[in-house]
Amino acid sequence: MPGAIYAEGLVKTFGDVRALDGVDLDVPEGTVLGLLGPNGAGKTTAVRVLTTLLRPDSGQAVVAGIDVLKNPNEVRRSIGLSGQFAAVDEYLTGRENLRMVGQLYQMSARDAKKRAGQLLERFHLADAADRTAKTYSGGMRRRLDLAAALVVSPPVMFMDEPTTGLDPRNRQQLWEVIQDLVAGGTTLLLTTQYLEEADHLAHDICVIDHGKVIARGTSDQLKARTGGERVEVVVHRGHQIESARSVLAAYGTGEIAVTAHTRKLTVPVTGGARLLAEVIRDLDGRGVEIDDIGLRRPTLDDVFISLTGHAAEQAKNGEAGQTEAGPTEAGAAGADRDQKEGER
Amino acid sequence: MTATAPTPEFAPRVRRGAIAQSVMDSLVVARRNLIRMIRIPEMVIFGLIQPIMFVVLFTYVFGGSIKVGATISPQAYREFLMAGIFAQTVTFATAGAGAGIADDMHKGLIDRFRSLPMARGAVLTGRTIADLVQTTLTLVVLAGVALIVGWRTHENIGKVLLGFLLLLLLGYAFSWIGALIGLIVRTPEAATSGGLIWLFPLTFISNAFVDANQMPTFLRHIAEWNPFSATVQACRELFGNLPPGFVTPEAWPMRHPILASVLWSVVILLVFRTLAVRKYRSATA
Numbered sequence: 001m002p003g004a005i006y007a008e009g010l011v012k013t014f015g016d017v018r019a020l021d022g023v024d025l026d027v028p029e030g031t032v033l034g035l036l037g038p039n040g041a042g043k044t045t046a047v048r049v050l051t052t053l054l055r056p057d058s059g060q061a062v063v064a065g066i067d068v069l070k071n072p073n074e075v076r077r078s079i080g081l082s083g084q085f086a087a088v089d090e091y092l093t094g095r096e097n098l099r100m101v102g103q104l105y106q107m108s109a110r111d112a113k114k115r116a117g118q119l120l121e122r123f124h125l126a127d128a129a130d131r132t133a134k135t136y137s138g139g140m141r142r143r144l145d146l147a148a149a150l151v152v153s154p155p156v157m158f159m160d161e162p163t164t165g166l167d168p169r170n171r172q173q174l175w176e177v178i179q180d181l182v183a184g185g186t187t188l189l190l191t192t193q194y195l196e197e198a199d200h201l202a203h204d205i206c207v208i209d210h211g212k213v214i215a216r217g218t219s220d221q222l223k224a225r226t227g228g229e230r231v232e233v234v235v236h237r238g239h240q241i242e243s244a245r246s247v248l249a250a251y252g253t254g255e256i257a258v259t260a261h262t263r264k265l266t267v268p269v270t271g272g273a274r275l276l277a278e279v280i281r282d283l284d285g286r287g288v289e290i291d292d293i294g295l296r297r298p299t300l301d302d303v304f305i306s307l308t309g310h311a312a313e314q315a316k317n318g319e320a321g322q323t324e325a326g327p328t329e330a331g332a333a334g335a336d337r338d339q340k341e342g343e344r
Numbered sequence: 345m346t347a348t349a350p351t352p353e354f355a356p357r358v359r360r361g362a363i364a365q366s367v368m369d370s371l372v373v374a375r376r377n378l379i380r381m382i383r384i385p386e387m388v389i390f391g392l393i394q395p396i397m398f399v400v401l402f403t404y405v406f407g408g409s410i411k412v413g414a415t416i417s418p419q420a421y422r423e424f425l426m427a428g429i430f431a432q433t434v435t436f437a438t439a440g441a442g443a444g445i446a447d448d449m450h451k452g453l454i455d456r457f458r459s460l461p462m463a464r465g466a467v468l469t470g471r472t473i474a475d476l477v478q479t480t481l482t483l484v485v486l487a488g489v490a491l492i493v494g495w496r497t498h499e500n501i502g503k504v505l506l507g508f509l510l511l512l513l514l515g516y517a518f519s520w521i522g523a524l525i526g527l528i529v530r531t532p533e534a535a536t537s538g539g540l541i542w543l544f545p546l547t548f549i550s551n552a553f554v555d556a557n558q559m560p561t562f563l564r565h566i567a568e569w570n571p572f573s574a575t576v577q578a579c580r581e582l583f584g585n586l587p588p589g590f591v592t593p594e595a596w597p598m599r600h601p602i603l604a605s606v607l608w609s610v611v612i613l614l615v616f617r618t619l620a621v622r623k624y625r626s627a628t629a
Contacts, residue, residue, distance in 0.1 A: 048455075052458070052459065053459060055626075073461055076459060076460055079459065081455070083452050083455055083456070084452070086452075087451065087452035087453050087455060087456040088453075089376060089380070090451075091380040091383045091384060092376060092380070096376070096379065101456075101460065103368075103369075104369060104461075104466075105460060106365065
C-alpha cells in the first residue's frame with residue numbers, strides 16, 4: 001500500500017534543466033522523510049509538484065490518498081505547506097494572518113478566530129498576536145508561517161528548508177515543534193541542506209542531486225554505506241603537521257586529508273579505540289603536541305561527499321557538477337564542518 | 345509545547361457552492377488588502393498627490409491657453425479637463441494592483457494562497473476589489489478638489505453618478521491589466537513602472553486633456569477609438585461639461601460614448617481577467 005506521500009517517475013524540466021529527472025518517493029504514514037541535497041538539486045521543485053503548485057511534465061503523485069494531478073483542490077484540503085520564505089503578510093498581525101488562512105481553508109469566521117488563538121498560544125506568539133508581523137523576529141515569522149500551515153491540522157505536511165537562516169536557538173525550537181507534530185501522527189516531508197537536520201529529524205533520508213534520487217535509507221544505513229571510522233588530529237603548531245602526517249601514514253587505510261589553517265589532519269582507519277591509543281603514544285614519542293584528537297564516525301556529510309563527489313557546501317555556491325572536488329579537498333571540507341558541528 | 349493530534353473540529357469545512365466560495369474567498373482577500381491599505385496610508389496619499397497636482401497645474405498653467413470647442417476660456421477648460429483627469433486617475437489603479445500582486449509573488453504569499461483550497465481567482469479578485477475601494481476614495485477627494493478650483497456639473501445627480509460609475513468600471517477593468525502585469529514581472533518595482541509607462545501615451549493620445557478635433561488626423565483617429573476616450577467623452581456628456589461650440593466627432597465611440605465606455609470596459613475586464621487567472625494558476629515565484 002502506498003504511503004501518505006507517494007510519487008513515481010516525476011520529471012520536470014525548465015528549459016534545458018531537468019529539475020526533476022525521474023524521482024520516486026514513498027513516505028509511510030506518520031513518518032518523516034528528509035529530502036537532502038544542495039541548492040538546485042530539485043528539492044523545492046519536488047515539494048512544489050507534491051503541493052500542487054507545479055505540474056510535472058510526467059510521472060504521478062498521490063498525497064493523503066488523493067491523486068495530485070487529478071484532484072489538486074482535494075489535496076490542498078489535506079496538506080500544510082511551510083515554504084522557504086516565511087510567507088506571512090507583514091502588514092497583518094499574527095492573529096489576522098492566521099484567521100485569514102483559516103477562512104481560506106473554508107472555516108467559518110468563528111472557527112478561524114478560535115483556531116488562530118490556539119495556534120498563537122501553542123507557538124509562543126500570544127504576546128505578539130496583535131502586533132503586525134513586520135515587527136517579528138526571523139524566528140517568530142517562521143513560527144507564524146508554520147502555524148499558518150497547521151491551521152487545519154493537516155495529516156500531511158511539507159516543509160521546504162524550514163530552518164534556513166535561523167539561529168541555533170530558533171532552529172532548536174523549531175525542531176521541537178516538528179518532533180511534536182510527528183508525535184501527533186503527522187506525515188512530514190522535509191527538505192534541508194543541513195545534513196545534521198536530516199540526521200536529527202528524519203526517519204528516512206533521500207539524497208537528491210541534479211534531479212535524481214542518488215541514495216535512500218535511514219541515516220545509519222547511509223552512514224554504513226560510506227564505511228569506516230576516521231582519526232582526526234589537531235596539532236598545536238603549524239610546523240608539526242608534517243611530523244603528524246608521517247605518523248598517521250603508518251596507521252591510515254587511505255589518503256590523509258589536511259586542513260592547514262585549522263592544523264587538522266584526518267585519516268581513515270580500522271581498529272577503533274585501541275588504535276587511537278597507539279596513535280597518541282606515537283605522536284607523543286615524536287614530540288608532536290596535540291590540541292585535540294578523536295575517533296570520528298562518518299557523518300552524513302561524508303555520505304554526501306562520497307555519493308556526489310562534491311561537498312554540499314560547494315554545491316551551494318552554484319558550482320555543482322562543474323568543479324568536482326578532489327578527495328582531499330572534499331575530505332577537508334567535510335572535516336571542517338564536523339568541527340563546526342562540534343562547536344554547536 | 346504539547347503534542348496536538350489532528351483535531352477533526354478544525355478540518356476544512358464542507359464545500360460551499362462554487363460561486364459562494366469564490367465570493368467569500370475574494371472578500372477575505374479584499375479585507376486583507378484593505379487592512380494593508382490602512383496600515384500603509386502613505387500609499388493612498390501618494391496616489392492622491394499626483395492627480396491633485398494635475399488638476400491644479402492643468403487648471404492654472406494651461407487653463408487660459410487651450411482651445412476647447414470654439415472657446416479659449418479658463419472656466420470652459422476647467423470643466424472640460426476634469427473628466428479627463430478623473431479617468432486618468434482611475435487607470436493609475438493599474439500600477440497599484442500590479443505592484444501589490446508582484447509583492448505577494450515576491451514574498452511567497454502567492455505560493456501560500458495557491459496551496460490553500462480556495463477559489464482560484466479569489467486572490468486577484470480580492471486585490472482588485474480593494475483597489476476599487478481605494479479608487480473610489482481617491483475619486484471622492486479629487487472631485488472635492490475639482491469643486492474647489494471651480495469645476496461644476498450641469499446635469500442631474502443621476503447622470504453625474506452614472507458618470508462616476510463608468511469611471512469606476514474603467515478603473516476596475518484596468519486593475520486586471522495591472523494584476524496580469526504583476527504576475528508577469530514578479531518584482532514590485534518593475535510592476536510599478538511597467539504598470540505606468542504605457543498609461544502615459546494611452547491617456548495623452550486621447551481626448552482627456554485637449555479637444556481631439558484639433559489633433560492631426562492620424563492622432564485624432566487613434567484618440568477617438570482609444571478605449572479611454574470613450575469614458576472621458578461619456579463623463580463630459582453626463583456631467584454637462586462639453587465646451588460651448590464642441591463638435592461631436594463622427595467616430596462611433598464618440599457618438600455613443602456611454603455604450604462604448606461600458607463595452608470597452610467589459611471587454612478589457614473579461615480578456616484580462618481570463619489571462620490573469622490563467623497566469624495565476626501556473627504562477628511560479
